[in-house]
Amino acid sequence: LVAHKVIVCPAFPGTGRSVYQGHLFVNDALLSESGMENHPLTPMTDPDLRRWLVPQSAYGVGHVAAQTVFQGATAIKVALDAERLKGNRHIIVDAIRDEDLMEIGRAAKDLKLVTGGSGVALGLPANFGCTPGTPAWQGQPGQAIALSGSCSKATRGQVAYHAERHPAREVAAADIIEGRVTAA
Secondary structure, eight states, X not given: OGGGOEEEEOOBGXXXXXXXXXXXXXXXXXXXXXXXXXXXXXXXOOOBHHHHHGXXXXXXXXXXXXXXXXXXXXXXXXXXXXXXXXXXXXXXXOBSSHHHHHHHHHHTTTOSOEEEOGGGGGGSGGGGTOOXXXXXXXXXXXXXXXOOOOOOHHHHHHHHHHHHHSOOOOOOHHHHHTTSSOOO
């Protein structure tokens, strides 16, 4: 069963995104009332992640509620297995606190794929022996590039802020795919 279930958790409470009862919130607003309903590529008019995923997948969509997440990684694993037994491969997992992401990360230890926002990665390093007190990553010297694929209002603002201060270039995916833009 382990290879056939996928946690879906786009929460990152520390940045204002949380999932509760399968609904995505941005700060205190439902996703569909957060400005994302006007997203230029993927307007989010329904905050229920289950309803969004069902028409996009041939597989069932399940849910692990916050009350289970609060019980910790073992309870989350049991709930994930129960959802898979019901035929659900994509499983929305509630997270309203960063601590929830840590437990979700522990529960995901043996999973092949975890998806959602970057916040769910908070709990993953411990699965590879990294623990609090491990020296923090310090970065690497030299040139760098930042790529953004999001068209959200917040991301567009961040990109504009960066572009006012640093060299920036918009690259269309079609230009890369069709060879008009290369790494060189």
